[in-house]
Amino acid sequence: MSAAAVLAVVVGAAAAKGELTGDPKAGEAIYARCFACHALAYNRTGPKHCGLLGRRAGSVAGFEYSAAMKRANWVWNRQTLDRFLADPLKAVPGTTMGYAGVKDRQERADLIAYIEQAGRSEVCRAR
């Protein structure tokens, strides 16, 4: 993380709690961080992201979730995704997503905006 990004985290944490507007274009670049394990249209080490918004946690058919994620009793929306992405292991202790998280609020908003937009894209509709 750059010094600017570190600063952004600090400032972001102090800023108001209001929902940020995500930029899907910026989010697409951030999504590259997920490519070791995730794809939009198919399950890999992690579950696919097409259809993520509005989906119950731990519910993609054919994907083997951790017991912890199966127990997570919520639907993925901007708020739940924001909380999970900030610190996956804290949000769902026992998740197999062994990843520190996306610590910058704006980056999370951008990432979620991208996943939302991608969900309406050709890749996800053709699936």
Place this chain on the structure above:
Amino acid sequence: MSSRIQSPDASLSLASDAPNLETRRSFLGKSGLVLSGAAVALLAGRDVLAKGNRPAGSDVNVLNSALGAELEAIAAYQVGAESGLLQKPVLNLAVTFQGHHKEHADVLAKTIIKLGGQPVSAKEKYTFPVETLKTQSDVLRFAAMLEKGAVSAYLGAVPVFENRDLAKAAASILGDEAMHWAILRNALGDAPVPAAFMS
């Protein structure tokens, strides 16, 4: 192959842990495992756990996710190598990088077992976007995307390991993945190292 050279750092790590040296040597000897810095750090991890510091559950989870991704990467490079789209010397790169991923997977699986976990196996079938891979550049771009993802994944794993030796090992693999990414970018004619920081 340069990766087979034992680093001085590796022997230092072992020397500092003399009581387990023989066990470890025979383990390494039997498995034919290359004594890389990462391997030593990973194997050192179980000593901390043996001392009863922390439950290994979370670390095993993280290691298993890394193993799953490495196994997929091995399969991806196999698809690339067999595609007929890669010409030498790029083909040699793919085979070399696949070899590194095999070494990562090997040491991750052994470490999971040492920690009392059950390593995931390779899937019988992986999904790859083969319909989009028509040229050598397509294959390289796809591989570069996976390698950059691997850098980010290991970067995100470093802070979550309870055991700092495992964090060090993840960082060691991260360095290797970053080189893969840079070399693939270079082969594509892109700026090999586009930024001062990885995220």
